[in-house]
Amino acid sequence: MSDMTTSQDFTAAISEALPFLRRYGRALTGDQDTGDRYAAATLEAVLEDRSVIDAASTVKTGLFKMFHTLWKSTGAPIEHNETGLRAEAQKHLAKLTENTREALLLHTIEEFNVQAVAEIMDIDQSEADHLLSVARREMEDAIAGRVLIIEDEAIIAMDLENVVADMGHRVTGIARTRVGAVDIANKERPDLILADIQLADNSSGIDAVNDILAAHGDRPVIFITAFPERLLTGERPEPAFLISKPYSEAQVRSAVSQAMFFSSTETLKA
Incomplete structure (x- = not known):
């Protein structure tokens, strides 16, 4: 070898x-x-x-x-x-x-x-x-639903929105902070959350997701990070769906389809 x-x-x-x-x-x-x-x-x-x-x-x-x-x-x-x-x-x-x-x-x-x-x-x-x-x-083709995007980088957020919308899902909003994410989720409960880990005001996407799940119940979540290996240590709860930055459109499409299809609710604990 x-x-x-x-x-x-x-x-x-x-x-x-x-x-x-x-x-x-x-x-x-x-x-x-x-x-x-x-x-x-x-x-x-x-x-x-x-x-x-x-x-x-x-x-x-x-x-x-x-x-x-x-x-x-x-x-x-x-x-x-x-x-x-x-x-x-x-x-x-x-x-x-x-x-x-x-x-x-x-x-x-x-x-x-x-x-x-x-x-x-x-x-x-x-x-x-x-x-x-x-x-x-x-x-x-299996499932279409409402997606909340939690991402503080505008270009990435717009790109994710375009990919998700092209798949037939509806984006309920784009949040740049923990507070903003919770506010959008309270107005319209998402079927799927697509979340960055580090947000604009140094708040945590993990905390934002956990707040939303606590208030509105389980739903599938996909986390995005530039350092996936740091979250895959086996030392604490980890997300079922995790994609790396920089990502490809195919990765996002696959993760979104998988998460919506499988309805996984595994998340990270801060």
Whole structure:
């Protein structure tokens, strides 16, 4: 393997990839604990037999392939004892074409190219292309709703607004501060919140989201940050959906579709 020459290099590569594996698991399952359990099981499998990683194009690709192998072996389980938003999410999941959500997350959120997606999922590249096409159509056609954007940079806020509106959602408002976000949410409750972490007056987007959820109940949330690895430490509650700055339009579209579709309510605690 070209990017692994020593045990020290291998350990460093695993450590570097682990936060993003955990992010993938969280977005895939819609739940921090469940996603982390899959990540932990993957690491245990690596300790027992790392031949899959040794045969992969990169350590990160091999790690995700091992995760995906475990995910497939459990049948990508859908829980039947959920209530509320999670019950609705499970109904939506049951209607998806098999493997589409996995392919979309790997390609857009984790930024693997189509060749790597095919390698991770152990399918042909043409099949990976097909899954991505189907995933985009199914996710974006599934649900439309009201979106609150919490972002203090005007250009980024306008860009997010355009992307969200183009997907068929309605933006209820754009807030630059914690107080402003709460005020907009009080006037019209959003179905989805898209929030930056650091706001204009040095207030916290995390606090703003938690205020809104406390007042109006659970709803899906996507956080945006320039330093996602700082929030994926495993030391505290973490968001199910997290995209990095600078982001691509495809990442935003995928995250919005996933969050609305899965109705995930995982958030960060300040």
